[in-house]
Amino acid sequence: MQGLPESDPAKHLIKDYISEIIIEKGGFSIISDDEVQQVMKSEELKMSLDVCYDDACIKKLMQSIKTDYIIYGSISLVDKKYFITAKILDRTSGSVVLARVKTIKFTKRDWIEKGSKALGEFIVTGSDVALKEFENYISGREVDTNSPNKLVGRKNNIVGRAPFIRLARAVNTTLADSTLNDVIETKNQTFTNNIFLDLFLWRERNVNGNGFDFFSRGVIQKFDVKNNKQQEWIILMMPKDPTATDPRRKLDTGEMISNRINIGTRYITGFYIMGVQWQAYISGAYQYMWGETSAGVTGSGILNGMQKSKSNTSPFGILGGAGIEIGFSSYFGAFIEGTYGYNPVEIFGKKRNVDGYSVYSGVTLRTSYGDN
Numbered sequence: 001m002q003g004l005p006e007s008d009p010a011k012h013l014i015k016d017y018i019s020e021i022i023i024e025k026g027g028f029s030i031i032s033d034d035e036v037q038q039v040m041k042s043e044e045l046k047m048s049l050d051v052c053y054d055d056a057c058i059k060k061l062m063q064s065i066k067t068d069y070i071i072y073g074s075i076s077l078v079d080k081k082y083f084i085t086a087k088i089l090d091r092t093s094g095s096v097v098l099a100r101v102k103t104i105k106f107t108k109r110d111w112i113e114k115g116s117k118a119l120g121e122f123i124v125t126g127s128d129v130a131l132k133e134f135e136n137y138i139s140g141r142e143v144d145t146n147s148p149n150k151l152v153g154r155k156n157n158i159v160g161r162a163p164f165i166r167l168a169r170a171v172n173t174t175l176a177d178s179t180l181n182d183v184i185e186t187k188n189q190t191f192t193n194n195i196f197l198d199l200f201l202w203r204e205r206n207v208n209g210n211g212f213d214f215f216s217r218g219v220i221q222k223f224d225v226k227n228n229k230q231q232e233w234i235i236l237m238m239p240k241d242p243t244a245t246d247p248r249r250k251l252d253t254g255e256m257i258s259n260r261i262n263i264g265t266r267y268i269t270g271f272y273i274m275g276v277q278w279q280a281y282i283s284g285a286y287q288y289m290w291g292e293t294s295a296g297v298t299g300s301g302i303l304n305g306m307q308k309s310k311s312n313t314s315p316f317g318i319l320g321g322a323g324i325e326i327g328f329s330s331y332f333g334a335f336i337e338g339t340y341g342y343n344p345v346e347i348f349g350k351k352r353n354v355d356g357y358s359v360y361s362g363v364t365l366r367t368s369y370g371d372n
Contacts, residue, residue, distance in 0.1 A: 003077035010075050010112060014084060017113055018071060018120035025124055031067055039065045058089060059096050068092050069099075071123055081107050084115060088123045100126065106138050132206075136160035137368070155275040158327045161366045162203050162213070166335065168362025170194035173221070176342070176356035193222035194358065209277060209327075210269040217262035217285065258354065260341075262287040262319055270325075277327035285319040289343050289354070317343030317355060325364065333364040 001011045022028050039061075052061055062070050073086035083105045090099040100123055104115050111134075118134035121127060139160040173194050196219040205211035264285025270278045323337030341355030 001075050004075070010109075013112060014073075014075060014116045017116035018086070018123070021117055021120035022071075022124055025121075028069075028124075031065070036061070036065060055087075055098070062089055062091060062096055071120075081105055082109065082112065082115075084112075084119060086119050086123045102131070104131070104134070108138075111138060155272050155277075158272070158275070158277045158330060159209060160205075160368055161327065161330050162200070162205055162209060163198070163325070163333065163335075163364040164200055164367040165365040166198035166200075166362055168196050168198075168335070168337065168360035170221075170358050170360050173223075173358045174356050176340070176353040193220075194360075195220055196360065196362075208271075209279065212265060212267055214265050215263075215283075215285075217260075217264070219258075219260040219262065221258040221260075223258075258289060260287050260289045260319075260355075264319065266321075268325065277325075277333075279325045279327070281323055281325060283319075283321045283323075285321075287317050287319050287341065287343070287355075289315045289317060315343070315345065317341060319355075327364075327366060329366075331366050333366055334362070335364060336361045 001008065004010055019030055022030060052058060058070055058072050068091055070089045071086060072089075073084065075085075076083040083103055085101070085103040087101040088099045090097045102119060102122055104119055106115055114137065115134055118130040121130040136159065196217050198215050198217050200213050200215045202214040203211070204213075262285040264283055266281045266283030268279045268281035270280055272278070319339055319341045321337050321339035323335055325333060325335040327333040337360045339358050339360070341358075342353055343355040344351050345354055346352075
């Protein structure tokens, strides 16, 4: 132990945490310190266990005791940063071999337990999964030891982080069905009337932030009826052509509101440039749609009509998308996404897709996708 007071229990804590991992993984029994001390006395090794920590001493000790493995190492505190090094000697092949060695470093003393257990798992099993999880855990939490409010590095603070909430507005929307697109005004309406909110329920990423997300999305769309297409709008709204005296024939304004709930997943991958995370992704989702249309005072319209007119009409559909996401910091990012929705519904005897193409831009609130 270097850089810490002799009375500091850190080295004993590390040994205990690694011992927990050895027992947890099973198949091993641990020789106690007292047993080792007895061996050292009987072999007349002129030293105590506390000062036997270099490679030569440990190898000599291993030759004197009946054990397959010895795990040893050190802890140092340098410039307010902890360094823990662990090594394992293996004698199962007949000769003493240094099988694995690893050093971890971090700034907070509270992370000694988590770091020691991750280090122990690597030393005992050779698997670095726990080590990567530990690195992900601390990457968004490390600070400059000389200036606690300063981040160590943008990339280090972005690694291990991913969107938790995303909010976006449409910059363009076009309905897929040509008849509906002629009737419903999509231009100059989308920026304020087409929004979505994503909530990421589960994330499985690797150390570079690449992997899968599972999300839910709520969408609100509101479109206006085109005045110069009044007649076509009425024909779509009505189960049959209106009579000449029907007051709805004279209406020249209308509105369609479409609400959607999506449940889906996406795959995302990318790279870092100057500490900024750039990622591209593709997504797919299952969606449920509901809403209403209105024209003047009638309240009767496409979405109401489609659910009442035919028993085989369904509000269920699918959504596909692709986009680019940028992580500026641990907590904030931005993105642009293009989507295509397919909701085939029967409107007065004819199947129509009441969804279409949209391009969204928005912001993300990011959190750790590892252990919080």
